[in-house]
Amino acid sequence: MADLSAFPIATRWPAKHPGQIQLYSAPTPNGVKVSIALEEIGLPYEPHYVNIGKDESWTPEFLSLNPNGKIPAIIDPDGPDGKPIGLFESGAILLYLAEKTGLLLPADAVRRYETIQWVFFQMAAVGPMFGQLGFFHKFAGREIADKRPLERYRDESRRLLGVLDSRLKGRKWIMGNDYTIADISLLGWVRNLIGFYEAGEIVGFKDFANVGAWLERGLARPAVQKGLTIPSRG
Structure with a gap:
């Protein structure tokens, strides 16, 4: 079983499936970029709703993953070289997912x-x-x-x-x-x-x-x- 103990955000939004990509987000124009990409690619993931209306993105747990306090953010327990990786910024996450899978980004x-x-x-x-x-x-x-x-x-x-x-x-x-x-x-x-x-x-x-x-x-x-x-x- 994947170990997410190095990520404090997982204490506030516990993972039921720690071996899957953990998505911390909300259905905003920036947030849905990542959920759409994950659906298009077909990678298993576990979404966690971050209530930005209640400032949950400014909690210490969320800020530990994204110090800028904005959704979306992810943890991939199977990152580069098989090591967990946490990422924020939707554009960076899109690029990461595309390069991880070889999908949604031309090879040329x-x-x-x-x-x-x-x-x-x-x-x-x-x-x-x-x-x-x-x-x-x-x-x-x-x-x-x-x-x-x-x-x-x-x-x-x-x-x-x-x-x-x-x-x-x-x-x-x-x-x-x-x-x-x-x-x-x-x-x-x-x-x-x-x-x-x-x-x-x-x-x-x-x-x-x-x-x-x-x-x-x-x-x-x-x-x-x-x-x-x-x-x-x-």
Whole structure:
């Protein structure tokens, strides 16, 4: 039986199946990247719901795995050289899972790095911008009289949708016919933008037909449908 005693997080969220990958997450755009990838790959894993609304990601146990206090994070008891490894940052976890299994990432070096650059595009641009737009459009930002922050994030989000739309012209997925971690990294955020954040109208989402068609294809995948609900909110 795998020994997770070196990881304090396992004391707060005990493992029923310590030999499986342990996922500490919530069904947010960042969290579902990992659950979707795990479902697509088919690796056995045990999800643990981290209630970010109750600041559980800021507990000492969670911070012992991710000092930045953000979900998702994982422990793989069968890491490199068979040794357990703990990881945080969704993009890093996607890359780790893809390289561990040889799936969702092209083997060709040029296409591999091209895929990784689109994951970084999501991490550096799409996630932060869409998240800020969501704040200023739907949440506390509405109380701010100065609308310049909302307009800035709206315009930048629209620009990023244009970048993505251009990339998807004539392509089924970000990497053409290959469905990869680049798609997985972006699907939840685009879905959230027009769904949970209710920002489709203000960014003119209907203008980005390639993105809309790609999103529909992605959301139709069984692994995506399942991964979007994991971990259950209790």
